[in-house]
Amino acid sequence: MNAMQPLKAKYKLIALDLDGTLLTDEKQISEENKKWIQHAVNNGVKVIFSTGRGCQNTKGFWDELGLDSPMVLLNGAEIWEGPGKLKNRIFLPRDTIRRIHAIAAELGEWYWGYSVESLTGDKDWTPEMLKRDWMKFGIGSNDQQKLAEIKKELLSWGTLEITRSASTNIEISIKGVTKESGVRQVCQMLGLTMSDVFAIGDSDNDAKLLKAAGLGVAMANGEEQIQSIADVITATNNEDGVAQAIRKYVFQME
CATH class of the missing domain: 3.30.1240.10 (Hypothetical Protein, Haloacid Dehalogenase-like Hydrolase; Chain: A; domain 2)
Known part of the structure; x- marks a missing residue:
């Protein structure tokens, strides 16, 4: 594939879980995953994290990928407009x-x-x-x-x-704070709808988002109930499952 060749994306926003999804078991981002995330960004797709992690242990991955997009952290309790630009925090009393x-x-x-x-x-x-x-x-x-x-x-x-x-x-x-509620806030910020969202995850905290997204993707290493509610299942987090899903479902390339 020619890196300069524009690709037509089916979805406008990719929402990535981190642990068990984008990250390998060694907590690394594979080169193949990086490549396809960059292809998405280069072709006008917003790539965000939707993770249970907070800024303290997410920023390194944000920087590693060079993303300037919004982020949904702490299962939706913390929303960032971009690097250094806090949008919202929701505290427990x-x-x-x-x-x-x-x-x-x-x-x-x-x-x-x-x-x-x-x-x-x-x-x-x-x-x-x-x-x-x-x-x-x-x-x-x-x-x-x-x-x-x-x-x-x-x-x-x-x-x-x-x-x-x-x-x-x-x-x-x-109550009401979830990855889904966070991604909905990001969609409002960007003028998108949930049908524009490609979401991928592996655990219970991804469930509501996967059901609400235009396409909900479960990891092959994900929980059985997550696989049962997802629209499609991709490969495991150690087999470039994110890259395979972006290639196949966002850019519709076999």
């Missing part, structure tokens, strides 16, 4: 954080949270942390029954969005 933290400390095996100041895990947590504003909180356990009980309790409050990025965790935001 401090009293809610205190209640969640108490449950995490008592029942979880590990926990973490994203504030403006830091990504903080349980080993670095201090009482001062409860005076900060938190956008997302996570609780982890290898005990599925324990996680289910924690989730049931948190959902009973009626104010929280509960999802997960792995089978061993739950991720907590304000």
Whole structure:
């Protein structure tokens, strides 16, 4: 393929999950994935992240790809218009954080949270942390029954969005804050609709976005329920699944 040859894209916005999707198991972006992301950008497609990660551990990948597009971080709790241009943050109320933290400390095996100041895990947590504003909180356990009980309790409050990025965790935001809600904000900023969106992911926190997108793509290494709701399934994160999907479905090249 001639790099100078313009390609006609079927979708105007590509929303990429990171862990288990764009990133390999070694947390790298393959050269093939980089190539097809660059082809998309060069042909007028907006490429954004839609990730549970925050700016603290996403910016390096943003810089590596040279993207100047918006980003949906923290499962939609933090939206950026572009590098250094914050659009919106949605915080959990401090009293809610205190209640969640108490449950995490008592029942979880590990926990973490994203504030403006830091990504903080349980080993670095201090009482001062409860005076900060938190956008997302996570609780982890290898005990599925324990996680289910924690989730049931948190959902009973009626104010929280509960999802997960792995089978061993739950991720907590304000009710209604999801990757889908974040990508909808980006579409409004760019004058696009959800039918213009090609979204790709592997975990429960991708589910609503994949269902709402013009095309929802699941990774072959993704959860069974994600594969069942997706429109199509691509190769694994270690087999350039993102590149293969962009090539086949965005540019319709066999």
